[in-house]
Amino acid sequence: MTHLGGVRIREAAAVLDIVAAGGGTRAMRPFLEMTNLFLKG
């Protein structure tokens, strides 16, 4: 593995509500950030 791309949650309550309501990444986007790490092979 040389790259990890995940998320950092900025507003947990909002994301939890969206998940429980069946929402996906697009709905959650205002409340999270996409973060990236490069790994040494």
Added chain:
Amino acid sequence: MNNSAGTLAGRLYDFLREEAAARRIAAVGIGAIYMAVRLDNGALGLAAAPVTPWSPVAQAAVFPPEESLPGRPAAALLAWLTEGGDPWRTALALATANALIRQERSDFDGDPLDHFQLTAADRVVMVGRFTPLLTRIEATGAALTVLEKDPAKGMVLTPGDRRGRLQDCTLAIITATALLYGDLEDILADLGAPRLVSLLGPSTPMLPPLFAPR
């Protein structure tokens, strides 16, 4: 007892079990697309909701009622990583793991494709369809193969054909949901010598030591 010692799931459990011992589950959200776990310290983790072959009745028979989960020790849910068998339990365990991982480091924020430097010479294999990325990858001229379990979303190949595609690619983009289905190790083992291997999506455990060469 960790019955999956040595696997990625087992190693993830081992990395986090000490931290998990100090935490309890505050809330759980189970949706059609994602599952979420919030801990008593406010941290929240996500995992994709897995597709299971079971009927809702059969699934409910093996899965604890959602309302019974808050208040449980985080270690109890994390331990489901090591059990296998029920993808829902594995997904909640992965969401618990992601809530426990407090990754402050980020090499960059935003769209990873901005840093992959794709060219028309690249052969990209995407394991699990990331719809938002398709158009941008195709615009680079790179050859793109989408491997899927669902034939409506991509190519469903035999293990041998899949190995051939993975052996030949220059860049692999793998959905973190492969962790839920227990086939991430097989996918990684089938790769040839790509210049970049990316594990991508909100389910990704952002824990570099988990993926360090052993």
